[in-house]
Amino acid sequence: MEQGSKLVIRNIGLILSGKLEEPILDGDCVVAVDGKTVAVGYEKDIDSENSDTVVDAKGVALSPGLIDSHVHPVIGDYTPRQQQLNWIDSCLHGGVTCMISAGEVHAPGRPKDIVGLKAMAIASQRWYENFRPSGVKVLAGAPVLEEGMEEQDFKDLADAGVTLLGEVGLGSVKAGETAQQMVKWARKYGIQSTIHTGGPSIPGSGLIDKDVVLEADADIIGHINGGHTALPDDQITCLCESCQRGIEIVHNGNERAGLLAMRTAFEIGQSERIILGTDSPAGSGVQPLGILRMIAMLSSLGDVPPEIAFCFATGNTARMRELDCGTIEVGKSADYILIDKAQHAPGKDMLESIHQGNLPGVGMTIIDGIIRSARSRNTPPATTLPEVAD
């Protein structure tokens, strides 16, 4: 965004905050300057003059852009996994404005020697930092742990700008003890970790059960509902109850196990740990609407208010992942989506229609205060669309 440029979104019908403690905010207007939110409230109380862009929300809802906590990008907007182009742009049309790599594991010929895997992680981090497909923030460069890595390797990675580990367990490190040591080294140098949970995803990957997950102690219990094969129920509840790490539920997993994990988190009073991902691209494909589908699934089958389910895919993820987005809050990135009840959806309003299991329609996406897409080509059509005012 150009220096000093100002975006005003007026006539908002509903502001979803992304924060569990106050999921719906009072107000009808949001203002962003230089890509950051500077005001949230009622237009009459806000300085909305001298703007460069005005969006008339026409009464639809504003939410923080959705965050996909678990993707497997490789390069640009292409995935070799399913030979698909523009999959990230498709996800933007499903309301996703930020993605976090759980490892660039689908790279053909992925190096497994230590210098090679470090080089690829650093290169991946750079090419997604330098190129955002359709504006989507892709946090990538997530090396897959292999046997023989030493503390110096983690320091080298961190010094070179790597901030994430790929799913522990996808490489040759599968034992809890080794994983624990490497996760500790990563953490020491500010690198976040996640672990594959459950049965093997594809030929060549292996089982990671609750004992390995607990021993490794990664920051995120990656796809606690399996990717796709879930652990037995008692192991899932044990994982929720025995540690404080992120409870990541993915689209490319077992839905029943996802509901179990979510209910367990609520039972122990720790819903702030629930975060959502797609785990795509994967064998199950790319799911452009995957995060919206997770919100609708958990809200309807799990009977959770939709405004709370949105927090799983926004503020919760931002907090656990230490991101500058995911909430409608002064000082945070102006990453927004404007959404409305889908045409002809049952329910008196958008929230009720989601609670009944329907997807909302995305009418506009905004990243860093810049409009990135208008009416979604992928969601069911929104009843009302926002408009850019003159």
Ligand SMILES: [Zn+2]
């Ligand atoms: Zn996995």
